[in-house]
Amino acid sequence: MTLVVPSELRSERWRAEPGFGVYVHIPFCLHRCHYCDFNTYESRGELHSSYVEALVASIERSPLESPPATSVFFGGGTPTLLTTAQLAEILNAVRRRFGLEADAEVTIEANPETVSQASFEGLLEAGFNRFSLGVQSLVPKVLTGLGRTHSGERALAAVAEARRAGATDVNADLIYGSVWESDDDWRRSLEGVIDAGVEHVSAYALTIEEGTPLATLVTTGRVADVDPDVQAERHRVACSLLEEAGFERYEVSNWSRPGRACSHNVLYWSAGDYAAFGAGAHGHLAGTRWWNLRLPRDFIAAIESGVEPRSGSETLSPAERAGEALVLGLRLVSGVELAAFEARFDGALAGRAAEIDALEGLGLLERADGWMRLTERATLVANDVSCRLL
Amino acid sequence: MDPLHQRAVAVIAHIDHGKSTLSDRLLQLTGTVSDRDMREQYLDRMDLERERGITIKAAAVRMEYRAPDGETYEINLIDTPGHVDFGYEVSRSLAACDGVVLLVDAAQGIEAQTLTNLYLAVDAGLEIIPVLNKIDLPAAQPDKFAEELAALIGCDASDVLRISAKTGAGVPELLEQIVRAVPSPKGDPAAPLRALVFDSYYDSYRGVVAYLRAIDGHLDAKTPILFMAAGTEVDADEIGIMAPDAQPVERLETGAVGYLISGIKDVSQAKVGDTVTTRPRGATVPLPGYREPKPMVFAGIYPIEGDDFPILRDALDKLKLNDASLVYEPESSGALGFGFRCGFLGLLHMEIVRERLEREFDLSLIASAPSVGYEIELTDRTRRMVRNPSEMPDPSDIEEVLEPYVSAMIVTPTDYVGTVMQMCQERRGELKEMHYLSTERVEIRYQMPLAEIIFDFFDQLKSKTKGYASLDYEPAGQYSSHLVKVDVLLNQQPVDAFSTIVHRDKAYEYGKTMTERLRKLIPRQLFDVPIQAAIGSRVIARETVKAKRKDVLAKCYGGDVSRKRKLLERQKEGKRRMKQIGSVEVPQSAFIEALKLEPSGQS
Numbered sequence: 001m002t003l004v005v006p007s008e009l010r011s012e013r014w015r016a017e018p019g020f021g022v023y024v025h026i027p028f029c030l031h032r033c034h035y036c037d038f039n040t041y042e043s044r045g046e047l048h049s050s051y052v053e054a055l056v057a058s059i060e061r062s063p064l065e066s067p068p069a070t071s072v073f074f075g076g077g078t079p080t081l082l083t084t085a086q087l088a089e090i091l092n093a094v095r096r097r098f099g100l101e102a103d104a105e106v107t108i109e110a111n112p113e114t115v116s117q118a119s120f121e122g123l124l125e126a127g128f129n130r131f132s133l134g135v136q137s138l139v140p141k142v143l144t145g146l147g148r149t150h151s152g153e154r155a156l157a158a159v160a161e162a163r164r165a166g167a168t169d170v171n172a173d174l175i176y177g178s179v180w181e182s183d184d185d186w187r188r189s190l191e192g193v194i195d196a197g198v199e200h201v202s203a204y205a206l207t208i209e210e211g212t213p214l215a216t217l218v219t220t221g222r223v224a225d226v227d228p229d230v231q232a233e234r235h236r237v238a239c240s241l242l243e244e245a246g247f248e249r250y251e252v253s254n255w256s257r258p259g260r261a262c263s264h265n266v267l268y269w270s271a272g273d274y275a276a277f278g279a280g281a282h283g284h285l286a287g288t289r290w291w292n293l294r295l296p297r298d299f300i301a302a303i304e305s306g307v308e309p310r311s312g313s314e315t316l317s318p319a320e321r322a323g324e325a326l327v328l329g330l331r332l333v334s335g336v337e338l339a340a341f342e343a344r345f346d347g348a349l350a351g352r353a354a355e356i357d358a359l360e361g362l363g364l365l366e367r368a369d370g371w372m373r374l375t376e377r378a379t380l381v382a383n384d385v386s387c388r389l390l
Numbered sequence: 391m392d393p394l395h396q397r398a399v400a401v402i403a404h405i406d407h408g409k410s411t412l413s414d415r416l417l418q419l420t421g422t423v424s425d426r427d428m429r430e431q432y433l434d435r436m437d438l439e440r441e442r443g444i445t446i447k448a449a450a451v452r453m454e455y456r457a458p459d460g461e462t463y464e465i466n467l468i469d470t471p472g473h474v475d476f477g478y479e480v481s482r483s484l485a486a487c488d489g490v491v492l493l494v495d496a497a498q499g500i501e502a503q504t505l506t507n508l509y510l511a512v513d514a515g516l517e518i519i520p521v522l523n524k525i526d527l528p529a530a531q532p533d534k535f536a537e538e539l540a541a542l543i544g545c546d547a548s549d550v551l552r553i554s555a556k557t558g559a560g561v562p563e564l565l566e567q568i569v570r571a572v573p574s575p576k577g578d579p580a581a582p583l584r585a586l587v588f589d590s591y592y593d594s595y596r597g598v599v600a601y602l603r604a605i606d607g608h609l610d611a612k613t614p615i616l617f618m619a620a621g622t623e624v625d626a627d628e629i630g631i632m633a634p635d636a637q638p639v640e641r642l643e644t645g646a647v648g649y650l651i652s653g654i655k656d657v658s659q660a661k662v663g664d665t666v667t668t669r670p671r672g673a674t675v676p677l678p679g680y681r682e683p684k685p686m687v688f689a690g691i692y693p694i695e696g697d698d699f700p701i702l703r704d705a706l707d708k709l710k711l712n713d714a715s716l717v718y719e720p721e722s723s724g725a726l727g728f729g730f731r732c733g734f735l736g737l738l739h740m741e742i743v744r745e746r747l748e749r750e751f752d753l754s755l756i757a758s759a760p761s762v763g764y765e766i767e768l769t770d771r772t773r774r775m776v777r778n779p780s781e782m783p784d785p786s787d788i789e790e791v792l793e794p795y796v797s798a799m800i801v802t803p804t805d806y807v808g809t810v811m812q813m814c815q816e817r818r819g820e821l822k823e824m825h826y827l828s829t830e831r832v833e834i835r836y837q838m839p840l841a842e843i844i845f846d847f848f849d850q851l852k853s854k855t856k857g858y859a860s861l862d863y864e865p866a867g868q869y870s871s872h873l874v875k876v877d878v879l880l881n882q883q884p885v886d887a888f889s890t891i892v893h894r895d896k897a898y899e900y901g902k903t904m905t906e907r908l909r910k911l912i913p914r915q916l917f918d919v920p921i922q923a924a925i926g927s928r929v930i931a932r933e934t935v936k937a938k939r940k941d942v943l944a945k946c947y948g949g950d951v952s953r954k955r956k957l958l959e960r961q962k963e964g965k966r967r968m969k970q971i972g973s974v975e976v977p978q979s980a981f982i983e984a985l986k987l988e989p990s991g992q993s
């Protein structure tokens with residue numbers, strides 16, 4: 001498996017070709033969390049089999065010309081709401097249609113409530129080799145506030161089950177900085193997932209997304225808004241506890257043990273190409289991005305009637321594409337490699353020389369060894385830098 | 391008509407006390423408007439039509455009244471503007487009259503502005519006809535308010551007429567009283583023409599229409615004339631009377647009230663208070679009482695969109711055609727860009743101008759804190775006027791600062807006397823006079839700095855007296871004061887839009903309010919931003935906008951790159967629209983909010 005860590009990001013291989021990914025979206029959840037704005041729907045299973053059929057059909061019919069996939073990512077929703085057999089069937093379709101590199105990373109997101117040692121065994125058997133668990137917190141009052149219906153114990157048990165099933169790449173997703181969480185609660189959650197022995201931690205500052213139940217609670221004053229200072233402090237605590245435990249931060253919100261970064265996500269931040277299947281999924285190929293119909297029913301109906309399930313697309317101008325690639329690339333701790341970037345996005349850096357010099361002068365960007373990256377100080381105020389580079 | 395049968399009166403009344411309804415009844419009873427053509431608020435509707443260019447303004451209406459004694463009288467009803475800022479215009483309207491109808495709501499009693507106008511009428515030696523209106527209302531207390539009016543005018547309560555303009559009750563008696571009590575004009579028909587301009591406005595089709603009364607002599611159509619104060623030499627292209635529609639006439643005799651159209655394109659060439667005479671051999675001495683309009687309140691007016699500056703300039707030029715008292719000159723502000731320093735007669739005038747600029751010219755404007763004009767004596771004994779805090783000399787060069795004072799009159803129910811007095815005292819007011827209009831209502835007169843009134847005094851007065859108190863004020867000279875200029879600095883950089891001149895005792899409070907307000911309005915930057923208020927180099931208040939610690943997208947994956955990019959583009963656009971003060975980015979809204987309600991220090 002290609003495991004990309006900061007040192008390896010500089011490998012010749014990535015520089016030449018960031019790889020090719022396949023994203024598969026499973027838009028079903030048992031229960032929608034208060035903060036969630038993903039394309040997902042509470043489901044009792046009535047659509048699952050027709051959705052799987054449609055998904056497989058859309059993968060098989062894909063006209064995309066591409067090299068074999070270097071990574072596959074099943075996201076949601078809760079992919080593990082589907083049966084292992086269904087998930088295996090979809091992955092097989094991907095394998096048949098695109099082919100997988102021998103060392104391809106194949107991730108599936110899972111909710112602690114929907115997995116067991118047996119299901120992990122089945123998934124490993126089917127070819128999944130990386131599990132991303134939605135832990136979010138280990139503290140009951142925080143879980144309740146976020147609208148999670150599992151306990152912290154269940155989340156840790158799920159990690160242990162994956163481990164016993166033989167998984168070697170487990171990620172725990174955490175959310176920090178909600179109003180229900182104290183400094184201590186955050187430490188407890190971090191220490192809990194570290195002790196559980198995961199290889200990867202994604203820790204996100206809670207963001208109040210428009211249209212979510214949580215946003216309504218905040219705008220009506222029933223729940224306090226998040227405090228950016230508190231979140232900055234929690235990010236600092238995450239850095240310090242995780243680094244102490246041997247993790248390295250390689251992106252704004254992502255830490256891994258050496259060699260265990262998520263290559264599929266690194267592909268996104270490298271402005272790489274990826275195919276996408278399923279309701280609301282977004283794909284990208286050489287500056288053109290497209291996205292599918294959001295509603296599972298519409299997606300299924302489109303496939304059943306032989307129509308492209310696409311709902312929209314955009315083609316970025318070379319300048320937009322370069323700006324976007326720069327903003328994405330700077331999310332990585334390694335930053336962007338100047339020569340390779342300039343070669344790929346013809347003259348994009350030269351055109352921004354004045355801004356880049358100014359940002360360097362402000363201590364927000366640094367250039368060394370042919371790479372350009374955010375300074376440590378700039379990491380948490382990256383939007384300011386992004387605004388100037390877009 | 392012979393002068394003995396001519397009457398010229400104005401109705402002075404508070405807003406909503408029934409002036410328009412009374413005009414309707416008078417127009418109807420005298421047959422000036424037939425019952426068939428009658429509409430409610432007849433003259434007000436003409437005003438609306440005037441705005442749309444359909445008719446010209448009815449600043450005065452001529453009515454023919456057939457009295458019970460069989461004689462026919464000509465009654466000229468002259469309109470008066472209704473606000474404190476236009477006291478001078480009111481005085482000119484009154485100067486064109488021989489009597490006034492003092493119209494007071496029988497449920498409310500007299501209000502401060504009416505009282506001021508009443509005093510103007512008394513000073514002008516006019517016959518006063520006291521009238522209580524709305525006696526048909528259940529809440530009317532005619533006996534009580536008749537006593538009040540009688541005490542004010544020095545007549546008997548039984549002399550106060552009681553009418554209902556709505557039902558018409560008592561209006562015939564009022565007409566009779568106008569004919570009997572108001573004297574006929576006393577001008578000299580043989581003397582050269584002296585006509586008083588009591589109103590003028592710019593009509594986009596006809597040019598300036600001036601309303602005047604021939605005090606002495608007469609005016610013939612087509613003759614050459616001179617506006618004596620302005621020096622404007624033109625011909626009387628059209629003269630006429632309003633009855634109530636414009637009717638051209640060949641001659642305006644001594645005592646006649648009418649209009650004049652003479653091809654003038656700008657009201658400053660035909661100002662209110664000017665005297666019109668004939669030329670060459672006209673009058674040599676103008677009628678008394680002319681005054682140049684004197685702006686009292688100054689503020690910078692800026693377009694929110696910098697590109698709108700030329701539109702603002704054209705808009706002010708257009709308004710100026712119709713408003714001789716509006717003055718303006720270009721100014722630039724580091725914070726607000728290019729705009730104009732404007733001078734107004736008062737706060738209401740400022741609001742009217744601003745509202746018209748926004749409404750009629752579709753502009754979005756931001757106004758700096760209003761200020762008054764200060765006369766400054768420097769240590770070298772020279773003097774200068776300061777109308778903008780930025781013009782304030784260094785404290786060490788100042789010998790003395792004179793600030794304009796007003797005589798403020800407040801009419802309030804006795805329950806609120808304590809509250810009102812406290813408010814005035816906190817604003818450096820000095821009690822001059824207190825006069826009980828009745829056992830329940832008091833007229834209080836304070837001498838106080840104009841600057842203390844122009845901030846939020848009126849709003850505060852209304853809110854602290856549950857809306858019962860009314861206010862009026864007139865200039866009352868200028869006096870030496872301990873005034874200082876307070877600057878507000880963002881990251882050591884002074885922001886001109888927030889500088890102000892205040893009394894030394896109020897400086898700290900102003901500084902504290904502004905710095906606190908700005909701390910909440912200025913978004914956090916990448917570094918700490920100190921906000922200071924200072925007098926010269928002495929800092930009197932300080933707040934800090936702490937550096938922002940977190941402004942980063944927590945997540946950005948394949949599925950939301952487009953959305954996140956748009957989010958960042960919006961953020962970038964927001965930044966682009968911010969004003970850069972030194973290294974600090976300040977959103978336009980922060981200026982608007984900070985300047986919205988200028989703190990007077992007491993709020």
